[in-house]
Amino acid sequence: MPASFPETSATAEEEAYRHVQRALRFGRYKPGERLIPEEIAAEIGMSRMPVREAFRRLASDGLVVLRPNRGCVVAGLTVDELYEIFEIRSVLEGLAVRLAMPRIDEEEFEEFDRLLERMERAGQSGGSDWVVRHQEFHGRICALSQRPKLIHQISALHVVIEPYMRIWFDDCDKPHSAREEHAAVIAALRSGDGHHAEQVMQEHILGTAPLLAEFVSPGR
Amino acid sequence: MPASFPETSATAEEEAYRHVQRALRFGRYKPGERLIPEEIAAEIGMSRMPVREAFRRLASDGLVVLRPNRGCVVAGLTVDELYEIFEIRSVLEGLAVRLAMPRIDEEEFEEFDRLLERMERAGQSGGSDWVVRHQEFHGRICALSQRPKLIHQISALHVVIEPYMRIWFDDCDKPHSAREEHAAVIAALRSGDGHHAEQVMQEHILGTAPLLAEFVSPGR
DNA sequence: AAAAGTATTTTTGTATCCACGTATCATCAA
DNA sequence: TTGATGATACGTGGATACAAAAATACTTTT
Incomplete structure (x- = not known):
C-alpha cells in the first residue's frame, strides 16, 4: 500500500x-x-x-x-432524471469555475494543457480511461474552487452518471466535440471573465446531456 | 394518525x-x-x-x-462553510426559480401573496415559526421547478442552516429587509424574465449569508 | 381452467452479544 | 506541582441469532 x-x-x-x-x-x-x-x-x-x-x-x-x-x-436513471442531474451540474460546476478563476496562474494553465493532451490520447486509444481523464479535468477545476462541500456534491453527481458516460464513450467511436468544448472552457478561463467562463461551462455541460440521453434504458 | x-x-x-x-x-x-x-x-x-x-x-x-x-x-459550521452553503444555495435556488417561472400562473401568484402576508404576520408575532414560513416560501418555488433531485438537495441545505436561522431570527427583533427582498423575488418572477429572476434570487440568498455569519460559534 | 386463499420459503429488519479501540483518571516520577 | 505513563471503564464496531414481513408457489374451490 x-x-x-x-x-x-x-x-x-x-x-x-x-x-x-x-x-x-x-x-x-x-x-x-x-x-x-x-x-x-x-x-x-x-x-x-x-x-x-x-x-x-x-x-x-x-x-x-x-x-x-x-x-x-x-437506481437507474430516467431521461428526465439524467437531464435534471446535468442541469444541477451546470450551475454547480459553473459556480466552481467562477470561484476557481482567481486562483489559476500560468503554471496551472500549463497543467491544464497537459491534461487536455492526455484526454486526447486516452480518447484515441479507445480505452475506457477517457472517462477517468474527463473526470480529472472537471475535478481539477472544482478542486481549484477551494470549496469542500461544492466539490463533494459535484463528484457525487459524477459518480451517478459515470456508468452512462462509459456506455456513451464505448459506443461512439467517432471523435466527438468534447475536445473543442473543453479547450473552450480553458480559453474562457484565460479570458479572465468569471461570468463568461461560468456561461461556457454551463453550455458545455447542458450540451452533453442529450448525447447521453440516448443510452438510458428507454423503458423507465 | x-x-x-x-x-x-x-x-x-x-x-x-x-x-x-x-x-x-x-x-x-x-x-x-x-x-x-x-x-x-x-x-x-x-x-x-x-x-x-x-x-x-x-x-x-x-x-x-x-x-x-x-x-x-x-456538525457545527465554520464561517467559511456557512458562506459556502449560501453560495451553493444561490445557484441551486437560482436554477429553481428559472425553471419554476413558466409554471407559475396568476392563481399561483395570489398564493405567493398570501404566503408573504403570513410571513409578515409570523415575523411580527416573533414566534419561531417565521423560519418555517420562510422555508415554505423557498420550498414552494423549488416545488414549482418540478425537479425532485433539485428540491431534495436544496431542502437538505435548508436543514443544515435552520438552527442558525432560528438563532438569527430570535436575536434580531428589528424588522429586517427580508420582507422587501422576498417581494422583489416575486416581482422578478412576474416580470417573466427567467434570468432576471435567477439573478434576484441569487442576490437575495448571498445577501443573507453575512447576516447569519455573526451567529456561528467564532471558535471554529 | 382460472382465481383466490393459504402455506412455505426467502429475505429483511431488529436485538443481543462480544471484541477491540479510545478516553479518562489515577499514580508515580521529575 | 506538573508531566508522563499505565490501568480501568466506557463506548463503538462487527457478528450472529431471532422475529417479522413479503414474495412465491401450491392447493382448493368455483
Missing part, C-alpha cells in the same frame, strides 16, 4: 461502501438489479451489517433505492 | 432519522456535542442499530460527523 493514502484504519462499512460504489461506477450491476447484502458481504469477507449501513449512504447518494422490506436495488 | 401521510409502515431507521434530524433542526443539540446511540435509541424505544444506520444518513447530509471508533458528534 503506497503511503499516499492516510488509510485511517478503514472500517468495514467504509470498505463495503467503496466496494459497491466502485462496482456501480463501472456498471457491474445493471439498473433494477437487486443487491443481496449477504452476497456482497461474502465477496469482501464480512457480515451483512456493515453492508447494510453502506447501503444507507449509497441511497443518500442516489446510487441505489432502498424500499422497506424489499431490499436494495440499483 | 391522520390519513394525510401515506405512512408506509415507517421503519425504525426512518423514525430514528426523523427524530434526530428534527432535534438537530431545532438546535436541541449543540455543535460538537456527542450523540450516544443508546440514549437516542432509548428515547424512541428501539435498539442502537437503527440509530447507527440513521447516523450514516445524517452524516451524508452533513448534519453530524462520524469518525471511526469515536462516535457521532453534531
